[in-house]
Amino acid sequence: MNHQLLMSILILSPFVGFLINGFRYKKHSANLAGTIATAAAAISFLSAILLFIDLLGMPAESRKISVSFFDWITVADFKVKAGFLVDQISAVMILIVTGVGSLIHLFSVGYMHHDKGVAKYFAYLNLFLFNMLLLVLGDNLLVMFVGWEGVGLCSYLLIGFWFTDKEKAAAGMKAFITNRIGDAAFLLGMFVLFLTFGTLTFSEINALIPQSPETSWLGAITIGTLFLFIGATGKSAQIPLYVWLPDAMAGPTPVSALIHAATMVTAGVYMIIRLNPLFLMAPNTLMVIAIIGALTAVMAASIGLTQWDIKKVLAYSTVSQLGYMFLACGVGAFGAALFHLMTHAFFKALMFLGSGSVIHAMHEEQDIRKMGGLKKYLPITHFTFFLGWVAIIGMPPFAGFFSKDEILWMSFHSPLGHVGLWALGAIGATMTAFYMTRLMALTFWGKSRVPKDVHPHESPAVMTIPLIVLGILSVIGGWIGIPHVIGSILPGHPENIWEHWLSPVIKAVPNLGHAEASQEWLLMGVSVTLAAASAALAYHFYVQDPEKPKRFAAAMGKFYEVVYNKYFVDEGYFAWIINPLVRTSKNIWFYVDVNFIDKATYVLSDIVRGGGQFVRVLQNGNIQQYALYIAIGIVTTLAFVLMR
Amino acid sequence: MSPDVFLFWFLAILTVISGLMVVLMTNPVFSALSLAMTMVLIGALFVTLNATFLAGVQLIVYAGAVMVLFVMVLMLFDLKNEIYAFTRGKISGAFKVGSVGILAGLVIGSIGLTASTLLQSSTAPLVSMSGDTTKDLGKILFSQYLLGFEALGALLLIVAVGAVALARSKGGTHAK
């Protein structure tokens, strides 16, 4: 089939869905709206698969489907086409976006069944898919930026979907404004790149990069990539701009799954992977990315240890996992980052949807202190959540193990990495195992703490089917990227399909030394053992001896308080940035605007009015006065002419 | 002193006097009569300038038609001697008199200063214009200036209608 047509269907199908549901936004029929939206997403998924098959049919070195629809901007030398590109990276992304997206649409049909604004909800969801596809498929930074802003808008709309609740509306605003900071940096990054390369198209930028890495901190590439990375920290919730993501959980749970776990928040990672040859030429930026990523991974995980809201725990977990992806990018393992992005999309979407199922069953209750023992009420949800759990804590042979292990190994082994980064990553992984086990234990295992008047029930099939599909993917998703050391001992010696697939578009880390198999085995063993021990400890804490955590928290004292309050980062931002800014703005408003500019305009208007009062006297309607003016005019003119 | 010169001075002095009387007479009827006299005198001046046709038109149109119009309106209103014939504002009056005086000074002064040039440039064609000009005037009026002539005809028609509309017995254009 024609690529151009396929591409149009892929991109426009969700947009058509958005238009249809958008125009009938007042309708309440969840089934119809959901069917339209899900069908739109599914059609998109189908075209994505067809494109992927086409891509598979091509020779490995020239796997690329490039479609340009029209010239978007043409100003002198500056030309931007509405061009879209499917290559090895974006093919993976469109499959994730449309595939996971379709499942989440399906889940939403059940989850949002009773909501009044259901048509509007599905319209937003489809619009999000459309924008996400723009972001992923754009073959230049500008088209990507359109999608980047579009998904930000949809995120804002969906976080504040229940906008009658002031707190939820505020959460939407927070997400939007925080993202603005990042977006401004993204724009600056684009400017720098355009100044340096004279183009914004990925392929042209990647072709123009210099041969040797830039060592200076003030080089154009370093500054440009740093700006782009700041943009990524906004969208992908990294230190210091991560604060919006936990609050974004105010939105409907499927939204959290789709936008704030699986797809949108990974946009920053995707952007860096997309420009990987460029980032490789800026080792300083990579160092910053790696450090920020590792710190975020540990910090968010530690906050996740203390939270009581099921979605907040998952949100901090997402921030933490995104930190791993950035860590991978920072050490030059872009393939591993994309790999983790994919597996994370599977298991985190699964866990969010699972939590949605739990919340649905518990009648909108999100506090895990009021859950427990749900295993027997929600067998399917429990089982799929269990699969997600083993995947995220990195138990072999589930999906998370392969991707996370690859990242940890690369952070140790890569010349851009460091043993400290590995240690942070391992600590983060240990914490992840602990808080995830804690979540499992408090929600599904142990004694029931469910209030008497709530009767949990398993969700309908429309919600469990996506859970099952994602559960299967969480199990097998990692098998396409089995490391060589493991592959060599397995029967049939499976290759690392993932690495092979990405090799033409992702540059290898320069000066990558030879890996000692024993070393890799050792590190793998250490991280798995740590995770398992931590999970066992958590099981002991929360299932066998539920009183222990409280004592433990009391023993930690102040430190526990600080972590529980998320290190007071939000409060810090308010005290040091937001409030002073507001105060300064108010002062400026009062002294500059009210007392200076306004008064200046008043003076001007008074002058004009006074002049008018004066001139008014001349216009008295007395014809002879007018005649006099004419006479004076004649005399003056004549005198002037004669005197000259 | 040749008859021509005498005639000019005679007419000129009379014209100025009667012109001043138009402005200075407090009774509008006397003003109107002075104006009629001024017009006749100007017609006579036209004759000294060899414009006999215009002199006739001046008598018929101005001294005849227009002045009859003025006098008839005056009769209609039955006006007497006016107590306040002139405007009363002292400052604006001073301005008015002053501007008129300055204008007169400027114009006459400039004429006096350029008199030699004027005379020089006006000596040559004296001979060609000495005869009767009526025939030539008719030719030029009905050939070169025919459009303007016809436009004036239309203007007069419009004005006639407009004047009737303004002065109707019910009064004004907004008839009640």
Place this chain on the structure above:
Amino acid sequence: MRARKVAHMPSNFILEVGLPHYLVLSSLLFVTGMAGVLLRRNAIVMMMSIELMLNAVNLSFVAFSRYLGLLEGQVMVFFVMTIAAAEAAVGLALVVAIFKRFKEVNIRFFEHLKG
């Protein structure tokens, strides 16, 4: 030759009449009419003064026509006369309208036209 005589010998100013004489006469009449327009309060007299100004202009036209040998000056006089007649008709109609309203033809009543 004559020009130089006029410029240098004042006695010839009286004996030899030329274009300047007519122009001075014309401007005197014009200024008189202008003074009337500015100073008289009676609207009809004001209109008469306007007629006087127009006549003064006509005189200068004819004088120029005579001394420059151009017939266009007389054509212009013809036009001016016609327009003056038209203007007199309209102006007097306005005066009649004002008089009917206020029983007086003082120019200050024209202030009511200012809207």
